[in-house]
Amino acid sequence: GQQLNQSPQSMFIQEGEDVSMNCTSSSIFNTWLWYKQDPGEGPVLLIALYKAGELTSNGRLTAQFGITRKDSFLNISASIPSDVGIYFCAGRVGGGNTPLVFGKGTRLSVIA
Amino acid sequence: NAGVTQTPKFQVLKTGQSMTLQCAQDMNHEYMSWYRQDPGMGLRLIHYSVGAGITDQGEVPNGYNVSRSTTEDFPLRLLSAAPSQTSVYFCASSSPSGARNIQYFGAGTRLSVL
Numbered sequence: 563g564q565q566l567n568q569s570p571q572s573m574f575i576q577e578g579e580d581v582s583m584n585c586t587s588s589s590i591f592n593t594w595l596w597y598k599q600d601p602g603e604g605p606v607l608l609i610a611l612y613k614a615g616e617l618t619s620n621g622r623l624t625a626q627f628g629i630t631r632k633d634s635f636l637n638i639s640a641s642i643p644s645d646v647g648i649y650f651c652a653g654r655v656g657g658g659n660t661p662l663v664f665g666k667g668t669r670l671s672v673i674a
Numbered sequence: 675n676a677g678v679t680q681t682p683k684f685q686v687l688k689t690g691q692s693m694t695l696q697c698a699q700d701m702n703h704e705y706m707s708w709y710r711q712d713p714g715m716g717l718r719l720i721h722y723s724v725g726a727g728i729t730d731q732g733e734v735p736n737g738y739n740v741s742r743s744t745t746e747d748f749p750l751r752l753l754s755a756a757p758s759q760t761s762v763y764f765c766a767s768s769s770p771s772g773a774r775n776i777q778y779f780g781a782g783t784r785l786s787v788l
Binding site for chain 1: 716781
């Protein structure tokens with residue numbers, strides 16, 4: 563089946579720094595989603611991408627759908643302590659009823 | 675709106691016991707799914723349903739049963755729990771509209787099998 567390779571696995575950064583994480587695959591995806599999971603909670607959607615090359619922002623977060631449709635990245639600018647959590651990429655190969663495939667997550671720690 | 679509600683939040687079972695994890699959504703979503711989350715493994719799909727009366731297997735279906743008799747509910751059954759099923763379980767729902775199938779997650783059920 564399709565696999566998503568998410569990197570890095572974990573990051574320790576200083577408050578105020580910018581963060582970048584990405585997902586790659588050998589398969590072509592039609593949809594890329596980025597979720598954040600706080601401790602003890604379920605994942606919450608941050609950004610959804612539907613077209614190759616699409617660049618979308620949500621506050622300090624920016625994500626892009628790669629031109630090849632095989633990758634996506636998420637940037638966080640000027641990190642703050644509440645950015646701590648696990649960030650997941652997810653993708654879909656087919657239409658709206660086909661299952662999402664998730665990356666293994668990037669665990670972000672912010673040092674104040 | 676409550677969104678996606680999962681019960682119980684925590685559960686401890688002995689090997690061989692059976693139980694049902696409940697999931698309910700009040701958004702009239704057709705699509706519902708169950709995932710398990712293990713350290714370093716991300717979210718893996720167990721079963722999913724595209725509508726009442728329709729279910730399908732995901733990546734890791736063995737040891738789990740599901741049914742979808744109503745749009746609102748999608749219970750996950752463990753018929754004979756095993757220690758390998760110790761995990762955090764998440765239910766998600768969405769309303770497909772072309773490719774724009776955004777899944778909303780419940781808060782999870784933390785299951786330990788001794």
